Amino acid sequence: MSHLAGRIAAKFALVHSLSSRGYPREARDLGITQRMAGPEEGRPVVQLPAGLPACDLSITHSHELAVAVVTERGRVGADLERVSPRSAALIDEVFTEAEQEWLSQCELLRGRTPDERWNLGWCIKEALVKCTGHGLRASLQQVTFSGWTEQGAASVSIPLLTDEPGALAQLITLHSEGVGSGPLTGLLALGQGYAFAALHHPSEGRSLEFVA
């Protein structure tokens, strides 16, 4: 069911992205497959009719929500998690000391619960390994970030996620060891008991489309 919800979100995101670029198409004309082998096995692949510009896509689902993120250039990775307790052992396994310090103390997360902080941090790490396509085959200790720079509140809400008072929807830039060169841009969100991160590795691209 969540797999299907992810595919539906992906089709909506693709239709919206293509249409906003002057290529209106029906969802049934757009294919979504995945890499069947190799180091990026499982990573979604967009198959478009001839003549349409390429897109990159990331899909995530958790419980009753699914989100898909599309970019016209570069690569994207997204992760959605229901906020839940994370053990000290898991935190030490996933996060470097610098990441733990940042997530515990950064101003953006002031007033948020420890569970919200660790789940948002987990989403960032998973978005990074989904961006590379290596997924959890890669050690999450090898794709690191030392913090982020805030780039303002996101101007759009993500339906069912950030449309409640007090929800967080923040644009950021972030540097990561292990995900190419240059900064990634992205969106961090907390709301309705969920954490979400979407990251975009640049090339020269910029736009992200979200569908929840």
Ligand SMILES: CC(C)(COP(=O)(O)OP(=O)(O)OC[C@H]1O[C@@H](n2cnc3c(N)ncnc32)[C@H](O)[C@@H]1OP(=O)(O)O)[C@@H](O)C(=O)NCCC(=O)NCCS
């Ligand atoms: C990609 C991965 C991190 C997703 O983890 P998750 O939090 O359970 O699931 P999410 O809902 O956030 O994401 C699932 C989606 O990620 C996408 N995905 C799968 N493999 C991917 C990869 N290598 N790179 C990027 N995206 C991938 C798919 O679209 C998948 O949706 P689907 O299952 O409906 O096809 C994890 O499944 C993974 O690492 N897979 C590859 C390695 C593997 O299979 N390891 C065995 C477990 S350690």
